[in-house]
Amino acid sequence: MPDVTDTVDRLVRLRSDRDPTSFAVIDPHTRIIYRELDTATMEMAAAFVEAGVSKGTRVGLIMPNSVLWVQIAVALTRIGAVLVPLSTLLAPPELAAQLRTASVRVLISVPEFRGHRYLDDLEPHRATLPALRKVWTAEEAVAAPVSARAARLVDALADAVTPSDLFVIMFTSGSSGPPKGVMHSHGNALAAVRSGLDARCITPDTRLYLPMPFFWVGGFGSGVLSALLAGATLVTEEIPQPDTTLRLLERERVTLFRGWPDQAQTLARQCDSIGADLSALQPGSLEALLPPHDRSTPGARATLFGMTEAFGPYCGYRADTDMPRSAWGSCGRPFDGMHVRITDTEAADPVAAGVIGEIQLRGPHVMRGICRRSREEVFTVDGWYPTGDLGHLDDDGFLFYHGRSDDMFKVSGATVYPSEVEQALRAIDGVAGAFVTEVSGAVGAVVISRRPVDQLREGARKRLSAFKIPTVWLLVDDDDAIPRKATGKVDIRALRNLLTSSGEQT
Template identity: 65%
Template sequence: MTDTVDALLRAQAERHPDTEAVVDPAERITRRELDAATRELGAAFVASGIAKGTRVGLLMPNGVEWARTALALMRIGAVLVPLSTLLTPPELSAQLRTASVQHLIAVEEFRGHRYLDRLDADLPALSTVWTTDQITGLRPGPGTAAVSDAMSRGVRAADPMAILFTSGSSGPPKGVIHSHGNAIGAVRSGLDARCIDDRTRLYLPMPFFWVGGFGGGLLSALVAGAILVTEAVRQPDSTLRLLTAERVTLFRGWPDQAEALARHLPASGVELNLRPGSLEALLPPNLRARPGARANLFGMTESFGPYCGHPADTDMPETAWGSCGTPFDGMQVRITDPGTGEELPAGATGMIQIRGPHLMRGICRRTREDVFTPDGFYPTGDLGHLDSDGFLFYHGRCDDMFKVRGATVYPAEVEQALRTVDGVRAASVTNLPGPEGNRVGAAVVCDASLTVDVLRRAAREVLSSFKVPSVWALLPDEAAIPRGATGKVDTARLRELLQD
């Protein structure tokens, strides 16, 4: 079983050596070339003092270079710490400190951010900072190629592979530790649901520093033998040209990313060749499913991406419409009372807990007892229910749930209802505390023709009166929704937006 990065690289290079592995607008690399390049760079890292277990931060945009550097580190047993290009200097220093990063590889500048100019001097674990230009100049020393190769073959599935940062709507980011075996197993278990195989030319706009891009993009392509097409900077016109030029067959990611591209498609003059399983906004009408018929694949950084789903090109049973599908092989899901931890029956809403071999190994600076229940489940903080057939329905976050006049409101339920209104492209909902209790607030990205009165009337058709937002913000595009460094909606800033 190819359950380490080194084994995956060797297997793909032997199976289809001349097939491309990763493509960006400036560079492309075959599987044979990727295997050779990562072996050489891995040996150079060994010569520079990086060993098995060494924690190495990587801060650069998507591209062949990110893939080559990250895979070289992981195959020699170093622990990769992907870092967001959206981080401010204090946020970057905090993550380097939390993960005890010993070496940092970073671009000097990207999209106006200069990451190294204000790096905190108080980082006791950090010994070396390399720019990407300096990495290009690293060379193996005498005998290090053999040592590096032996180190790579000595990596085991149980060894730590990466530390990924994630956070909820508030609180400091968490450094989530994944092993080679649990991460690769998680990717493999979700390939069918994401419709990725060795014939796929995959484009996924998520950055590699998040689990969606790292696991759903880079490692998914490596495990399945697919070709990954990526780019550092996304612009509608250039992205559409890239999708066409590289004959992309599958577009995965966030729905609003596809919707933004779809608005530019008619005037672009390009024709896409996407197959079912792609995000539907970019598919022709005859290939789209009925609303709610396809699963909303569901997961988190702690599970290394989706742990629940259904083939993205296949309708679920009608009783399961609107659900996230069923747990993948190897993953157990149970619903518990948020207060007592007792397991709840089918149909009851409570906290989602998960357990299985694809789950993270732990969280930086936290004990296992702090993270898992005594019987090994991870309390996700998400709310949901399982129906009698085992389909999981998501109801938002435990810390997002709030009461209005004594009745419970789940923001995710209100958001889903608003997205069914024609002309609404995205919606984010939260509570607005006040002297008379909570009010429901909604920030809605919609067509200019929609008004608050129209949205309110439509919401009343599908929601109980206490769930209908009383405070609205109509936004022109998805970029206006405030998000944190991990891409999740920043609830505190959302409340500020709605109270302006």
């Protein structure tokens, strides 16, 4: 019997039947229950059909997190259109490049957000976008008139969507190079998200908050689709800020806070001064926001690990449960539907347990491909995807991450893995974050801390071999000082430049 949640349309219909009055998505201004999500998105879908959108039409969406973002995304994908979420951080040339790479035919955008006027800024680039035929504001898209014929077509189009149909193109910059348009089908994306629900502790009773934007797989997969698959409630906002976020968590009685540890630590530092009641948060949330008795020993819980090409986390362990002692510091085990092997970085042959090499992925949850690249360019001859990440598997199948193959470097002939140094620095009391790279043949570190460098160096000496201890340091007050790309990943080149210009040599 086919899975009734193997396309977005079937999933929304299921939720409407089983959980009609449960809240699906909440933002500070709007809330919608599952029955309303079903009816509203079918009405929107009819408007899109009237405008010429149909199965296979690639539609770009650029707007901040909101109930409306979810409604538009669901409406488009129910009828088989291909969603192309676009970062609200993109500069005009970057936006044009991604529209061109994905052959976007229709663009839906907010007129302005945080100083970006996307449609105005895009106008000089329109001549380079031959596939782009229609540009809408979000308000125009949802208010478009609908004929009786379009309304009749919606159900037929939704019924024609299959699990193997292209569902979404998500952009990831990787660590270097131009942006990649990663293609996922309905079946592989939904199955990938479903495989990690238990590890992320998401159930029908969950009220989930993620600060991640929906245009990243962390926000779309681990947020929007996780809530839909579990029948949970997703709580979101346009611009996370400590005071408004803490009040939102309190007001909506959020039970699960997932996201980046740095964000949770920032909120935790201001929680007492703001006076927010976060007692509804349950184990499985990022631990900085939990009371001390609900926190684990550092390293005992898995750090969920994934990538856009795997549609989010492909490896983990229940976020409220300690792993076996031998697995502490690991990312957990690969989820069902994902096979992982480690290969030699030069010979590309599989290596034994315990040996560091490149992580390669294969299985039904892996992406279908990358825009404008042949299958031979993306996968090995035996069907594995070389991730460029470094790691090792232990004898029990737990995966330990060691950074990017293009980030590792040598100091006096010895290999340094930035992630290993970062992990050691973050274990030092008073360190809220650490980011490591090579600086002219030396180990450089940008550290979020108010402790002096000599104390940090002494803490590193207790945890690292001498050649791994940073000799170029830069202390910053918060995460805002860390240079990031439009995808949210740390910009290593900019980080290196920052250390070169402002770092302290020791």
